Amino acid sequence: MKGLVKIIKWAGIVLCSLIIGLIAFVQLSWDKKFDTPYPDITASTDSAVIARGRHLALGPAHCISCHVPMDKVKDAEDGMVMPLSGGWELSIPPGTFRAPNLTPDMETGIGKMTDGEIARTLRYSINKHNGIVFPFMPFQELSDEDMIAIVSFLRSQEPVKHKVERSKHSFLGKALMAFGVIKPEGPKDTPPKSVEIDSTLVYGSYLANSVANCNGCHTERDFKTGAFIGTPFAGGTHFLPDDFSEGYSFITPNLTPHKETGIMAYWDEATFILRMRGGKIHKGSPMPWATFARMTDLELKAIYRYLQSLDPADNKIEKIVFAPGE
Numbered sequence: 530m531k532g533l534v535k536i537i538k539w540a541g542i543v544l545c546s547l548i549i550g551l552i553a554f555v556q557l558s559w560d561k562k563f564d565t566p567y568p569d570i571t572a573s574t575d576s577a578v579i580a581r582g583r584h585l586a587l588g589p590a591h592c593i594s595c596h597v598p599m600d601k602v603k604d605a606e607d608g609m610v611m612p613l614s615g616g617w618e619l620s621i622p623p624g625t626f627r628a629p630n631l632t633p634d635m636e637t638g639i640g641k642m643t644d645g646e647i648a649r650t651l652r653y654s655i656n657k658h659n660g661i662v663f664p665f666m667p668f669q670e671l672s673d674e675d676m677i678a679i680v681s682f683l684r685s686q687e688p689v690k691h692k693v694e695r696s697k698h699s700f701l702g703k704a705l706m707a708f709g710v711i712k713p714e715g716p717k718d719t720p721p722k723s724v725e726i727d728s729t730l731v732y733g734s735y736l737a738n739s740v741a742n743c744n745g746c747h748t749e750r751d752f753k754t755g756a757f758i759g760t761p762f763a764g765g766t767h768f769l770p771d772d773f774s775e776g777y778s779f780i781t782p783n784l785t786p787h788k789e790t791g792i793m794a795y796w797d798e799a800t801f802i803l804r805m806r807g808g809k810i811h812k813g814s815p816m817p818w819a820t821f822a823r824m825t826d827l828e829l830k831a832i833y834r835y836l837q838s839l840d841p842a843d844n845k846i847e848k849i850v851f852a853p854g855e
């Protein structure tokens with residue numbers, strides 16, 4: 530009997546030490562610093578460059594769907610244009626994440642950030658404090674030209690004073706960073722200097738993969754890690770109810786031209802353009818419909834041609850929209 534008590538006592542001590550060790554490890558090592566060099570990007574004051582950046586930020590790259598105040602998110606979703614003064618907030622198990630003020634205000638915005646710091650956030654997911662940016666912004670492969678355009682547009686906005694608190698990581702969020710599950714994502718290949726704007730497969734692929742994140746939502750992902758596990762564009766990612774979905778949840782449809790299972794298999798180009806301009810139909814959908822409606826005909830044609838050129842993937846998505854509680 531005495532022996533057993535002793536064993537239990539020792540097992541308890543070992544377990545407690547392990548837990549304390551784990552907590553200490555996470556607390557001491559989550560805030561990793563990175564000295565990744567700044568991309569060689571310099572903002573321009575050329576009005577055509579700024580106009581391109583504005584189009585990207587309010588259109589295909591949809592910065593406006595997150596970098597606006599919480600009480601304006603709905604208006605932005607309905608297509609209203611407003612300064613990118615930040616405030617959108619999402620509470621998920623890894624923490625509370627807040628999209629900061631991107632207007633050039635000196636105290637509360639990007640006024641003191643350099644062009645290189647802004648560009649490095651987007652290309653390498655490393656923030657101005659040299660820490661990890663959580664993977665909300667899949668813009669690693671933006672061309673240099675488009676990166677310059679976006680930074681130039683951000684600088685051209687009227688400064689708006691709007692303080693947004695920094696994101697706050699939970700213990701889980703810190704552990705994910707300490708153990709390297711969440712790490713800074715950089716580009717897979719050297720990003721292009723520029724991509725010719727034309728209704729080509731090259732431009733369609735660039736928009737769908739590197740700018741508008743169609744693949745990020747329409748390719749099945751692992752729930753916990755966010756890793757891509759499905760055939761690209763074949764649908765299947767679950768969107769559970771969150772603060773913005775009004776209780777609805779979704780599974781993304783298959784966008785490949787598979788005759789039985791692809792949602793667009795029988796759509797012609799005009800139908801696709803009409804649908805992309807048509808805005809949100811399903812309440813609570815996470816797809817930034819209003820910003821995508823700002824894409825030009827040429828951009829939508831390029832995306833249509835690219836999606837139709839993909840190998841048909843046989844992936845039946847039985848149901849796309851789930852009502853609250855379903």
Ligand code: HEC
Nearest residue numbers: 590591592595626627628647650656657662663665666696
């Ligand atoms: C899905 C929502 C979402 C979209 C879309 C989005 N952002 Fe963000 N952004 C965030 C969040 C959340 C953070 C804070 C992340 C963190 O704290 O880890 C952030 C942080 C930033 C930062 C701050 C980095 C720092 O050093 O503090 C910059 C700059 C930025 N975003 C620019 C952009 C630009 C430009 C676009 C469009 C091309 C964009 N974002 C699109 C959600 C978004």
Ligand code: HEC
Nearest residue numbers: 741742743746779780781782792811814815816817832849
């Ligand atoms: C943030 C996630 C997200 C992004 C980014 C996204 N989608 Fe979607 N998409 C969804 C969800 C969820 C649905 C199902 C709900 C709905 O129809 O709104 C959907 C539905 C669709 C549909 C079916 C519409 C219908 O009427 O049945 C098409 C077509 C589509 N997306 C194309 C695209 C294209 C093209 C892009 C890139 C330009 C894109 N999506 C980017 C999440 C996304």
